[in-house]
Amino acid sequence: MKNLMLLLLLTTVQLIFSQKEITGTVKNDFGEPLFGVNVIEKNTKNGVITDLNGDFIITVEEGATLIFSYIGFNTIENLQNFQ
Numbered sequence: 001m002k003n004l005m006l007l008l009l010l011t012t013v014q015l016i017f018s019q020k021e022i023t024g025t026v027k028n029d030f031g032e033p034l035f036g037v038n039v040i041e042k043n044t045k046n047g048v049i050t051d052l053n054g055d056f057i058i059t060v061e062e063g064a065t066l067i068f069s070y071i072g073f074n075t076i077e078n079l080q081n082f083q
Contacts, residue, residue: 019059026054026068037070
């Protein structure tokens with residue numbers, strides 16, 4: 001039983017370390033912040049929206065791709081891997 005508990009603990013620790021917190025600001029072409037932009041980790045239901053200053057914080061898996069979408073604008077897929 002102790003081995004199983006240790007295995008579960010090590011698995012949990014590994015999952016925590018395989019995630020990364022990403023912060024950013026979304027702005028339009030004029031440098032104005034955009035409120036309410038959807039920021040979603042690709043192929044997941046993990047997502048946030050930008051605040052009044054266009055800022056966001058999201059915790060994603062290492063190597064994740066973020067998708068940014070906003071009504072009236074083209075959807076952008078960030079091709080940079082976060083590592």
